[in-house]
């Protein structure tokens with residue numbers, strides 16, 4: 557039987573997404589909240605259940621699946637066949653690491669191809685193959701979302717590191733004695749400029765919504781747009797710290813292009829992008845920073861899906877997808 561189907565798994569702190577694809581199109585996406593309680597096999601069982609639902613909905617046999625590529629939330633350590641992801645463990649359970657590849661291999665067999673990577677490392681690969689990074693050999697992908705992360709390609713080579721955590725940009729320290737970060741350090745950029753941190757700082761600074769509803773990160777930016785002075789100060793300060801982070805990234809990696817994604821950035825790029833660029837032009841090592849392009853993610857919501865798939869696509873399928881751009885079309889979604 558021909559192995560002509562591809563499965564991409566995107567394990568996030570909030571949702572697990574499983575996509576089913578052919579060499580030319582997306583067939584289906586299933587989205588469910590990430591289960592965080594139960595035994596150590598809870599996560600992989602949830603993923604296999606979602607895969608089974610997709611296969612039966614599409615009437616595909618598991619022997620027809622070419623490969624399963626997984627992009628997992630970080631910080632992330634690939635322990636052979638197991639994964640350790642503190643952003644998913646915790647919250648009532650004490651998972652230190654969970655089995656991953658062996659249950660998948662038991663389900664699909666050894667003829668199926670498997671890929672597994674930190675979401676930021678696989679996202680830069682997806683942007684390089686299919687998005688704004690096409691044609692560049694030196695690029696950095698940065699996501700500014702609930703957290704902050706990134707991935708780095710230098711001279712066409714994807715940086716992985718000893719535990720596949722190279723490019724953990726969110727934990728660059730930008731402020732001495734700054735806020736406590738989830739990683740245990742103080743003053744990481746994630747503890748200042750992630751969506752979660754912007755909201756926490758706004759609450760600490762007494763920013764409130766006039767109608768009495770609960771403050772959200774989106775509402776902090778809405779208040780900025782309305783000219784609220786406290787929100788303005790907070791967002792300008794946030795941009796300065798992001799500027800320090802980008803300046804450090806440029807000095808360290810000498811990129812041609814920096815691609816920025818993530819919901820906090822994408823929803824507010826009109827505010828953030830020009831100010832980040834202005835900061836860099838004034839505060840960076842000029843000879844290295846000059847000419848570096850800053851662009852929003854082209855793959856938007858599809859970064860995670862393509863991140864998983866990019867780990868298993870053979871070269872011929874990569875080329876076909878580059879030409880056809882299936883992520884530009886509507887995709888069938890099953891939620892919950």
Ligand SMILES: [Zn+2]
Pocket residue numbers: 726727737738739740741744746747
């Ligand atoms: Zn940190």
